[in-house]
Amino acid sequence: MDSMGIMARKQTAADQALRLDNQICFAVYSTAHAFNRVYKPLLDRLGLTYPQYLVMLALWERDDVPVKDLGERLFLDSGTLTPLLKRLEAAELIRRTRSTEDERLVLIALTAQGHALREKAKAVPQSILAASACSVGELMAMKDEIVALRDRLNAVLGE
């Protein structure tokens, strides 16, 4: 059997690694889109897109913060956040005001409507949990693994 004959049959490790089904990045990418699609009908009722929902989640934990702070918590930059925040402001869920102490900062604060929306949002996680068809314990374990992976990837970028 000649070497070409062998090569034609043999799948090298590099060949296997290029298979879509073997790529964890594609698993993560396609799962993120699946989440987005499951969230959509739920968030439509709140008048939010999924990234806007994430911003609101962050603000419900702590508001009156500069754009930078939000960006660090969500891993997003001003190019993404500035237009998104302007849309939330147009929806009267937040206010954007220049800090008087440091005029470089734009502080993001929730309006009364923004705070109030939290009550309606409380039903969302339960629906997602149901759609995932998975126990809370399993999901949290998976989440911890994924976050650990994310943090290792981000650590490489910081070098």
Next chain:
Amino acid sequence: MDSMGIMARKQTAADQALRLDNQICFAVYSTAHAFNRVYKPLLDRLGLTYPQYLVMLALWERDDVPVKDLGERLFLDSGTLTPLLKRLEAAELIRRTRSTEDERLVLIALTAQGHALREKAKAVPQSILAASACSVGELMAMKDEIVALRDRLNAVLGE
């Protein structure tokens, strides 16, 4: 102690569920972006974006397929794929031709350059593996869990 006093201290399950750090969807979302950022310098050398790379991975496995087929494998629709495929065609990595048997179909085939790019791409997965600072076994186990979650989410959408 009055009930308001209790409420002020007590974090309900719904409150906990709204915390950003408790949300697996945010873990997946932010990890997808982290992957994207790690891939970027590697894919720049191939002249591909990350979604374009996924399309090429799919085509290296099987080409001469309709747009629909690609869409099903990648969970993307024609609104996303049509402009992306036109850019790959402009880069002379693929050809787009109407099927003569069924003129509704646009068949996507790799060019010689498209096939050749696969050799350069073989180095990519190894770099990603290194960045993930994780064994292949661990990554594949995680991948399987994430794919199972994705499939359950997509199953809900199909109902």
Next chain:
DNA sequence: GCAAATTCAATTGCGGACAATTAAATGTGA
């Protein structure tokens, strides 16, 4: 065989994502 339903890709419009650049405010060091 033909009208109606279906399939498929393309298009349009909107909202992210991010790199690169800009401009203003602040901080720093001779």
Next chain:
DNA sequence: TCACATTTAATTGTCCGCAATTGAATTTGC
């Protein structure tokens, strides 16, 4: 003090991602 660097948000341009619509080709039911 005053050049110089740094920090911050905004802007611009390019590329996804998807809902909704369009129009052409095909399949189906009668």
